[in-house]
Amino acid sequence: MTLTAIHIERWVARGLVRRSGITETDALEPIDVARLRLLNELADDMGLDDDTVEAVVALIDQVHTLRSELKLVASAIAEQPPAARQALAAALKRLSAS
16 A cells, blocks of 8 residues: 555544654655554554544554563563562462462
8 A cells, every 4th residue: 555645644633643754755764654554454444433543553552562661570570689589470470360
């Protein structure tokens, strides 16, 4: 699918793509192209209305944020002494069993 100015403006207007760096003459960053393609696939190929697309993308963004935060927590845990890591592992096991 070719991305047109109409595609870009549609999603910029809804706040799902940032305007910064997107002009008529600028090339889009690969991450922006991927996001625009996803938005268009959800709307055009899957037939979701714009409000539903917005909700789906918000959930996807939350998952990406949570993954990043979980990696930070895992790194912080890995830096702890063995006794602290074992105590955390036991607490997590106990909490997941309840």
